Amino acid sequence: xxxxxxxxxxxxxxxxxxxxxxxxxxxxxxxxxxxxxxxxxxxxxxxxxxxxxxxxxxxxxxxxxxxxxxxxxxxxxxxxxxxxxxxxxxxxxxxxxxxxxxxxxxxxxxxxxxxxxxxxxxxxxxxxxxxxxxxxxxxxxxxxxxxxxxxxxxxxxxxxxxxxxxxxxxxxxxxxxxxxxxxxxxxxxxxxxxxxxxxxxxxxxxxxxxxxxxxxxxxxxxxxxxxxxxxxxxxxxxxxxxxxxxxxxxxxxxxxxxxxxxxxxxxxxxxxxxxxxxxxxxxxxxxxxxxxxxxxxxxxxxxxxxxxxxxxxxxxxxxxxxxxxxxxxxxxxxxxxxxxxxxxxxxxxxxxxxxxxxxxxxxxxxxxxxxxxxxxxxxxxxxxxxxxxxxxxxxxxxxxxxxxxxxxxxxxxxxxxxxxxxxxxx
RNA sequence: GUGAGAAUAGCUCAGCUGGCAGAGCGCAGGAUUGUGGAUCCUGAUGUCGCGGGUUCGAGCCCCGUUUCUCACCCCA
Numbered sequence: 435x436x437x438x439x440x441x442x443x444x445x446x447x448x449x450x451x452x453x454x455x456x457x458x459x460x461x462x463x464x465x466x467x468x469x470x471x472x473x474x475x476x477x478x479x480x481x482x483x484x485x486x487x488x489x490x491x492x493x494x495x496x497x498x499x500x501x502x503x504x505x506x507x508x509x510x511x512x513x514x515x516x517x518x519x520x521x522x523x524x525x526x527x528x529x530x531x532x533x534x535x536x537x538x539x540x541x542x543x544x545x546x547x548x549x550x551x552x553x554x555x556x557x558x559x560x561x562x563x564x565x566x567x568x569x570x571x572x573x574x575x576x577x578x579x580x581x582x583x584x585x586x587x588x589x590x591x592x593x594x595x596x597x598x599x600x601x602x603x604x605x606x607x608x609x610x611x612x613x614x615x616x617x618x619x620x621x622x623x624x625x626x627x628x629x630x631x632x633x634x635x636x637x638x639x640x641x642x643x644x645x646x647x648x649x650x651x652x653x654x655x656x657x658x659x660x661x662x663x664x665x666x667x668x669x670x671x672x673x674x675x676x677x678x679x680x681x682x683x684x685x686x687x688x689x690x691x692x693x694x695x696x697x698x699x700x701x702x703x704x705x706x707x708x709x710x711x712x713x714x715x716x717x718x719x720x721x722x723x724x725x726x727x728x729x730x731x732x733x734x735x736x737x738x739x740x741x742x743x744x745x746x747x748x749x750x751x752x753x754x755x756x757x758x759x760x761x762x763x764x765x766x767x768x769x770x771x772x773x774x775x776x777x778x779x780x781x782x783x784x785x786x787x788x789x790x791x792x793x794x795x796x797x798x799x800x801x802x803x804x805x806x807x808x809x810x811x812x813x814x815x816x817x818x819x820x821x822x823x824x825x826x827x828x829x830x831x832x833x834x835x836x837x838x839x840x841x842x843x844x845x846x847x848x849x850x851x852x853x854x855x856x857x858x859x860x
Numbered sequence: 861g862u863g864a865g866a867a868u869a870g871c872u873c874a875g876c877u878g879g880c881a882g883a884g885c886g887c888a889g890g891a892u893u894g895u896g897g898a899u900c901c902u903g904a905u906g907u908c909g910c911g912g913g914u915u916c917g918a919g920c921c922c923c924g925u926u927u928c929u930c931a932c933c934c935c936a
Contacts, residue, residue, distance in 0.1 A: 493935080546936090551930065562936095714935070741935090770894065801895055803888095
């Protein structure tokens with residue numbers, strides 16, 4: 435039997451873990467300062483939650499869901515996104531009765547059945563926030579601010595923040611009439627795909643990459659010009675607050691996002707540098723009708739999701755490092771002969787019980803080999819224990835950085851380690 | 861779901877028109893017995909992704925399949 439992970443999944447280990455811990459650590463810390471609390475929801479839900487929430491006509495629901503039946507015949511689906519599950523939890527646990535606005539964030543794996551390629555896996559990780567309560571444009575600005583600051587804190591400097599308003603269902607309906615009127619005369623110039631979109635969802639034609647379609651869409655009416663009074667005012671206020679916060683953003687009139695539930699403000703963070711076609715690092719928007727659509731109180735809400743995998747990928751590509759909270763001096767305990775292991779173990783005990791990251795050689799080899807080993811594995815100190823040390827109850831501590839080594843009494847070793855690691859009580 | 865390319869040692873890869881399975885790096889041991897990444901010597905390691913077919917003979921040709929990579933679609 436050939437063992438390999440299923441298509442589109444990956445094992446994450448080594449340095450990748452450091453990047454991810456850094457990303458999720460930054461998220462937890464920053465989201466906390468904005469007043470968000472973490473929520474963990476199940477990896478799978480009833481299928482209906484997604485088909486109704488995301489929209490029956492969307493690609494995700496049509497062809498990208500991992501749907502299966504359990505032993506009682508219930509249709510379940512591995513979550514393809516985080517918003518619908520959070521909304522479900524909010525309603526099920528009646529969280530809105532405890533606190534409004536309700537600000538939650540999540541970190542979790544998502545699943546979409548797609549052809550894998552760079553920056554797009556079948557299992558991928560997202561961190562996201564959902565804020566339900568007032569439809570105050572201040573909330574829109576705060577959420578966009580949070581997204582922006584998040585990437586800033588990670589160390590990114592040249593990402594593009596795109597913002598748009600899709601309007602409420604009312605003004606969008608009006609707009610689509612004008613858009614279709616414009617497109618009617620240009621139908622023959624559009625690609626086959628877009629001609630079918632014309633009926634189903636003309637807004638999506640803005641996403642088409644065929645040059646002819648792009649050209650036609652350049653002159654198409656923009657939704658910004660057709661927003662109703664309240665939506666226009668809302669969007670203007672959002673922009674005003676963003677300006678007030680000094681946030682560098684661009685209005686992209688053709689920014690249209692793929693889930694049916696989005697209303698009004700939508701936004702996206704993209705990289706012009708990402709060495710892949712998947713350049714969207716994160717995005718989100720307002721969904722004022724989703725909660726009521728699921729039978730909850732009429733509660734507007736807004737949120738975003740960030741792709742952890744893509745973010746880590748771009749960090750590596752851009753040479754952005756991570757901070758490792760576990761970083762500290764590491765010790766390599768080397769016993770030069772079998773007989774010294776008893777004594778070496780006592781020393782290892784001191785190291786580990788004072789909180790010093792340490793390992794021991796499990797195979798007796800030449801000191802030269804061990805030295806090479808220690809250097810290659812990035813240890814900071816080597817502790818050498820042979821017949822001499824075991825007999826004299828001493829410890830030879832060698833700094834691999836300064837090349838200096840010293841011999842001390844076993845009784846003094848504990849204090850010496852505390853001095854090096856700074857782990858002593860203060 | 862559509863299209864293109866790839867899969868050979870732990871890693872990166874070579875392998876001619878079909879004729880004994882290879883290199884570099886890494887790994888293990890050593891160069892007069894306990895100390896610096898060098899150098900030299902020696903050594904181990906393969907279901908050539910998997911399954912069929914053609915052939916006297918297949919890593920190489922043909923078919924299927926799985927996985928990976930890239931693009932499309934869509935998205936994070």
